Amino acid sequence: MDFTLNEDQLAFQQTARAFARNEFAPHAARWDRECIFPKDVIAKAGALGFCGLYIPESAGGLGLTRLDAAVVFEELAAGCTSTTAYLTIHNMATWMIATWGAPDLVRQWCPTLAQGTKLAWYCLTEPGAGSDAASLRTSARRDGRNYIVDGAKAFISGAGATDVLVLMARTGDAGANGISAFLVPAELPGISYGKNEHKMGWNSQPTRVVNFDNVRVPADYRLGEEGDGFKIAMQGLDGGRVNIGACSIGTAQAAINAAQAHMLERRQFGKKLAEFQALQFKFADMLTELVAARLMIRLAASKLDAAAHNATAFSAMAKRFATDAGFRICVEAQQIFGGYGYLKDHPLERFVRDARVHQILEGTNEIMRVIIAREALKDGALDDLQ
Amino acid sequence: MKILVAVKRVVDFNVKVRVKSDNSGVETANLKMSMNPFDEIAVEEAIKLKEAGSATEIVAVSMGPAVCQETLRSAMAMGADRAILVQTEVELQPLAVAKLLHAILKKENPQLVILGKQAIDDDSNQTGQMLAALANLPQGTFASKVKLSGDGVEVTREIDGGLETVALKLPAIITTDLRLNTPRYVTLPNIMKAKKKPLETMTPESLGVDVKPRLKTLKVQEPPKRKPGAKVADVKELVAKLRSEAKVI
Ligand SMILES: Cc1cc2nc3c(=O)[nH]c(=O)nc-3n(C[C@H](O)[C@H](O)[C@H](O)COP(=O)(O)OP(=O)(O)OC[C@H]3O[C@@H](n4cnc5c(N)ncnc54)[C@H](O)[C@@H]3O)c2cc1C
Numbered sequence: 338m339d340f341t342l343n344e345d346q347l348a349f350q351q352t353a354r355a356f357a358r359n360e361f362a363p364h365a366a367r368w369d370r371e372c373i374f375p376k377d378v379i380a381k382a383g384a385l386g387f388c389g390l391y392i393p394e395s396a397g398g399l400g401l402t403r404l405d406a407a408v409v410f411e412e413l414a415a416g417c418t419s420t421t422a423y424l425t426i427h428n429m430a431t432w433m434i435a436t437w438g439a440p441d442l443v444r445q446w447c448p449t450l451a452q453g454t455k456l457a458w459y460c461l462t463e464p465g466a467g468s469d470a471a472s473l474r475t476s477a478r479r480d481g482r483n484y485i486v487d488g489a490k491a492f493i494s495g496a497g498a499t500d501v502l503v504l505m506a507r508t509g510d511a512g513a514n515g516i517s518a519f520l521v522p523a524e525l526p527g528i529s530y531g532k533n534e535h536k537m538g539w540n541s542q543p544t545r546v547v548n549f550d551n552v553r554v555p556a557d558y559r560l561g562e563e564g565d566g567f568k569i570a571m572q573g574l575d576g577g578r579v580n581i582g583a584c585s586i587g588t589a590q591a592a593i594n595a596a597q598a599h600m601l602e603r604r605q606f607g608k609k610l611a612e613f614q615a616l617q618f619k620f621a622d623m624l625t626e627l628v629a630a631r632l633m634i635r636l637a638a639s640k641l642d643a644a645a646h647n648a649t650a651f652s653a654m655a656k657r658f659a660t661d662a663g664f665r666i667c668v669e670a671q672q673i674f675g676g677y678g679y680l681k682d683h684p685l686e687r688f689v690r691d692a693r694v695h696q697i698l699e700g701t702n703e704i705m706r707v708i709i710a711r712e713a714l715k716d717g718a719l720d721d722l723q
Numbered sequence: 724m725k726i727l728v729a730v731k732r733v734v735d736f737n738v739k740v741r742v743k744s745d746n747s748g749v750e751t752a753n754l755k756m757s758m759n760p761f762d763e764i765a766v767e768e769a770i771k772l773k774e775a776g777s778a779t780e781i782v783a784v785s786m787g788p789a790v791c792q793e794t795l796r797s798a799m800a801m802g803a804d805r806a807i808l809v810q811t812e813v814e815l816q817p818l819a820v821a822k823l824l825h826a827i828l829k830k831e832n833p834q835l836v837i838l839g840k841q842a843i844d845d846d847s848n849q850t851g852q853m854l855a856a857l858a859n860l861p862q863g864t865f866a867s868k869v870k871l872s873g874d875g876v877e878v879t880r881e882i883d884g885g886l887e888t889v890a891l892k893l894p895a896i897i898t899t900d901l902r903l904n905t906p907r908y909v910t911l912p913n914i915m916k917a918k919k920k921p922l923e924t925m926t927p928e929s930l931g932v933d934v935k936p937r938l939k940t941l942k943v944q945e946p947p948k949r950k951p952g953a954k955v956a957d958v959k960e961l962v963a964k965l966r967s968e969a970k971v972i
Contacts (some may be wrong), residue, residue, distance in 0.1 A: 344793070348800065348914045351757075356908055358737075386911030399911055409911075 340632075346408050349401075353409045357416025365417035368541035369687050372533065375420060375541060376456075383453015383584060384426060387413065390428055391576070396435035397448030403576060403638040407583040411631070414587030415594075418691035419541040421587065425580035425693050426494055427496050430457035430503040433573045437560035442520060446501060456499035459577075460521075460547065461570050464491045468704050470505075471513040471567055475549060477506035479556070484508070484519065486527075486552040492698070496545040499523060499528040503573070504554075505566045509529035516566035520558045527552035535681045538690030575649050576641060577699045582634045585663025585695045589627050592670035596620065599674055616673060623666045630659040647721055650712035657705035661693035667692045724893075726769040727781045727833040728753050728803065729824060730762040732787060732794040733844040746942045747845075761839025763801070763906040764899040768869055769837055770802035771904065777871045780804050782831060786815055786823055791923060800909040800917035808924045811934060818929075819934035822851035824928040828858055833894065835876065840865050840898040851898035861891040865900040 342350065360378050368375055382388060390406040392398020403635035406428065411423040431450040434457070435443055449455040467475040475488025486506055496502070502521045509515030521528075529544030561569050600611040600620065610616050640648040671678035671685040678685040696702045712718055734740055735755040743750050758766075772778040776912045785791040785797035786809040795806035809823050828836065841848035855862035863869075863878025867886065870877040879888045881900045955961045965972045 344796075345914060345918070347793075348796065348909070349911055351797075352909045352911065352914065384910065385908055390911075399915075401911070 340377065342408060346405055349405055350408050350412055352385060353387070353412035354415070356387075357413045357421075357708075361413065361416025361420060361539060365420070365541070366681065366684065366687065368417065368420065368438060369538075369691075370540075370681070372540045372543075374423075374495075374543055376498070379420065379424065379456065380453055382413075383451075387424055388427055388453030388456075389431060389447075389451025392428070392431050392435050392447060392451045396443050398431070398435065398451040403579060403641040404635055407579055407634050407638040410583040411587035411590070411634075413585040413592075415591040417541060418584055418588045418688065419539040420458065421489065421720060422539065422581065422584045422691075423495055423542040426459050427453075427457050427499075429573050429577040429580065430501075432576065433459075433503050433518070433560060434501075437518065437519060437565070437569055439557055442558060446520065450501070450723065455501060458493060458495035458499050458502045458585070459573065460490045460496075460502045460504045462490060462492045462638045464489060464546070467492075468701055470570070471516065472511075473505060473507060473516065475504075475506045477504075477508050477517060477519065479508070480553075482556050483553045484556060484559070486519075486521070486554055488549050490549075492534075492544055493547050494539075494542050494544055496543060496547050497533070499542050502547075503560070505570045506549075508566070509565050513567040514564050516570070517563050518560040518566035518569045519554050520560060521554050525552050525554065537628050537693060538687070538688050539694055556601045571649070574699055575652040578652045579634055579637045581665075581695050581699050582630070582637070582656045584660030585660045585692050586627060586630050586634060588688050588692045589623075589630070589663040589666035589670075592667045592685060593620075593623055593627060595683070595685060596623070596670040596673045599677075603675075610673065619669055619673070623669050624711075626662040627666055630655075630662040633658045647712060647718075650709055650722055651666065653700070653705040653708040656699065657702045657709070660692070661702060664689070664692045664696055705716040724772075724778045724835065725782065725831065725833040726772060726778045727784060727824075727828065727831060727836045728762070728765045728798065728818075729838040730766065730768050730783050730785050730786065730794050730798050731759040731839070731842045731844075732756050732791045733759045733842050734788070736760055736843055736961070742943050742945050744750055747943060748940065748943050756790075757791075758797050759839050759842045759844075760906075761843070761899050761901070762798075764901070764903050765837040765839055765897075766798050766801050766803060767904045767906040768866075768897075768899060769835075770907075771833075772869075772871065776854060778835070781839075782807060782833065784809070784824065784827055786811065786820055788812055795922055796914075796917050798883050798920075799920045800914045801907060803920075805921045806923070807924060809927060809930065810924050811927050813927070813934050814936055815934060816936050816938055817847045817849035818937060819858055819932070820850050822932045823930060823934065824850070824854050824926060825857040826932050828854075835893065835895060835897065836860075837897045837899060840900055851896055852931070855896040856961060858896070860894055860896050861889075862896040862898070863889050863891050864898040864968070866897050867900050867902045869897060869903065 386399050389398030390401050394400035435447045463473050477484040477486045504519045504521045508517040527550045529548045534544045603610045633655040637651040640651040667688040674685050733750050736756040738754050740749045769781045781803040783803040783806045838851045865881045866878045867881045868879035875892050
C-alpha cells in the first residue's frame with residue numbers, strides 16, 4: 338500500500354491549487370457578499386478540465402478517477418468552497434447523464450457539459466421529501482412520446498442560472514421503485530423558479546424552488562429504465578458525498594493554514610499564540626482530524642473507483658466524518674483568530690458558514706448513519722467493512 | 724523555426740525560505756518546488772510564437788537532479804514539444820549552465836533561445852548574458868515585448884530609464900521580464916498528453932562540459948528585519964521626512 342499521490346495527481350493538484358489561488362480566492366468574499374454566481378470563472382475552470390473530471394472520455398470528459406477528482410476538488414475548495422461545491426454537483430449530474438443517457442443524448446449534451454460551456458444541476462429534494470427522498474411526489478406521466486412532468490422541487494443548487502437538470506420524478510407506484518430519472522433542458526416551457534433563497538453560506542450559487550407545470554419531456558430523455566431513478570440518484574450521490582467531503586477538507590486546510598499563520602504572528606501576554614500549550618494542543622488535534630478525514634475521503638474514492646460492492650457505506654462514512662471534522666476545524670480556526678475570526682475582513686467566518694451545510698445536504702449526517710448502520714448490521718458485514 | 728527554452732526547478736515562490744543554521748545556504752529539503760516564474764514566462768512566450776505560426780518546435784531544457792523531469796513535464800504540459808534534461812548532482816552555477824546550454828545549442832541549432840532573466844532562488848541574472856557571449860549571439864535581456872520580423876527579432880527591454888527597443892538578428896538570446904506575458908494554466912488533458920512527449924537525458928560529461936563550481940559561497944544570511952514604518956499626515960510631512968530623515972531628496 339502506498340499513500341502518496343502519483344505524478345499525474347500531483348500535477349493536477351498543482352494546477353488546481355494555482356487556479357484556486359488566482360481565480361477563486363481573491364474573489365470569494367465578494368461572491369459571498371453579493372451572491373454572485375461566477376459563471377465566467379466556472380467557464381475558465383471548464384477550459385482546464387474541472388467540469389468533466391470523472392466523465393468518461395467517450396462522453397467528452399477526462400475519464401479521471403474519483404480519487405483524482407477528490408484531490409482536485411480539495412484544492413479548489415481551499416479557494417472558494419461554495420463555487421467548488423457547485424462544480425462537484427455539476428460533475429455528478431453530468432456523470433449521471435453520461436452513464437445512463439441514451440447514446441444520442443450523451444452525444445448531444447455531455448461534451449458541452451464536460452467542457453463547462455453548459456451547466457447542470459441535480460433535482461431530487463422536494464418540500465415534502467428531504468431525507469425521505471423516495472417519498473417524492475413530482476410526477477412524470479407517460480403521454481405518447483413524451484412524459485408530462487408536474488410538481489415542485491426545493492433547495493435546488495444552480496437552479497435558474499444553468500442549462501440542464503437531472504430530475505427524479507415518479508413514473509410508477511409509491512416507493513423507491515416507482516421513480517425514474519430524466520435529463521430536462523431548463524428552457525422547456527412550464528418550468529418556473531422561486532426566489533433565490535437567503536442562505537447562511539454557499540452564496541456564490543443560487544438555490545431555488547423549481548416548479549414544473551405540464552412540462553413535456555421527450556421519452557428518450559429518460560436516464561436508464563423506468564423505475565431505476567432512485568438507484569441512479571443514489572449512485573450519483575455516492576460520488577457526490579465523496580466530493581462534498583473533499584470540499585470540507587479543502588476548506589479546513591485553508592482554515593488551518595490561516596490559523597497557523599495567525600498563531601505564529603499574533604502576540605498576547607508577551608508571547609506568540611503558538612507558545613500557549615492549550616492552543617498547541619488544539620492545533621495538533623485540528624491537523625490530526627484533517628489528515629484522518631482526508632484519508633477517509635481518499636479511501637471512499639478508491640472504493641468507488643474499484644466499484645466495490647460496499648462503496649456506498651464507505652462514501653457515507655467518509656462524508657459523515659469529513660464534513661463533521663471539516664466544520665469543527667473551521668470553527669476552531671475561527672476561535673484561534675479571536676475577534677478577528679468574527680469579522681468579514683478575514684475568511685474564517687465564511688469558511689464556517691460554507692462548511693456548515695455539508696453536514697446537511699447530499700443526505701444529512703444522520704442519514705449517513707442510517708446508511709452505515711443498515712450495511713453494518715447485516716450478518717457478516719463487518720469483515721467486509723474493515 | 725525552433726525555439727529552445729531553459730527552465731529551472733526552484734523553491735516555489737509561495738514558500739517562505741529559511742536560512743540553514745550553519746549559514747551555508749537556504750533550507751530546501753521537503754519544500755514545494757516549482758518552475759522558476761520567469762521561465763514560465765519564457766515557455767509561454769515560445770508557445771505564443773508557435774500559436775502565431777512563427778515557430779514550429781519548442782524544446783525545453785533543464786539541468787540538475789532527476790526530479791527536474793517534473794519541471795520539464797510542466798513545460799511540456801504548457802505546450803513545449805519535447806524536453807532535454809542534463810542530469811547532474813553537482814551544484815550548477817550560471818557559467819556552468821551557460822556552457823551546458825551552449826553545448827545543446829550546437830546540437831539543436833535553435834533560432835531563438837528564451838530564458839528567464841533570473842531564477843528566484845539565487846537571483847543571479849547572468850546565464851542568458853553568459854550564453855550570448857559564449858555562443859557569440861545577440862542578446863535582448865529583460866524583454867517586455869518580443870516581435871519577430873523577417874530574419875530578426877525586436878525586443879523591448881525594461882531598463883532603469885524606461886523602455887529600450889533593440890533589433891537582433893536571428894539566432895538570438897532573449898531573457899524575459901515579468902510583464903512580457905501571463906503564463907497560462909496547465910490544463911488537465913495537457914498534463915496527460917505531456918507524459919507521452921519525448922524527454923531525453925544527457926549528462927555534462929556526455930556534452931563534454933566541465934561544470935565544476937567556480938564560485939565559493941562564504942555565508943548566507945537572513946536580511947535584516949524590516950523596521951516598522953510611520954504614517955504621515957500629508958505630502959508636506961512626507962517630503963520633509965524624505966529630506967531630513969531618509970535623506971534621499
Ligand atoms: C444550500 C442547499 C443546497 C441544496 N442543494 C440541493 C440540490 O441541488 N438538489 C437536491 O435535490 N437537494 C438539495 N438540497 C437538499 C438537501 O439535500 C436536503 O435539505 C437534505 O437532504 C435534508 O432534507 P430536509 O431539508 O427536508 O430535512 P428533513 O429530511 O426534514 O430532516 C430534518 C432533520 O431530521 C433528521 N432526520 C430525518 N430523517 C431521519 C431519520 N430517519 N433518522 C434520524 N434523523 C432523521 C435529519 O437528519 C435532519 O436533521 C440542498 C439543501 C441546501 C440547504
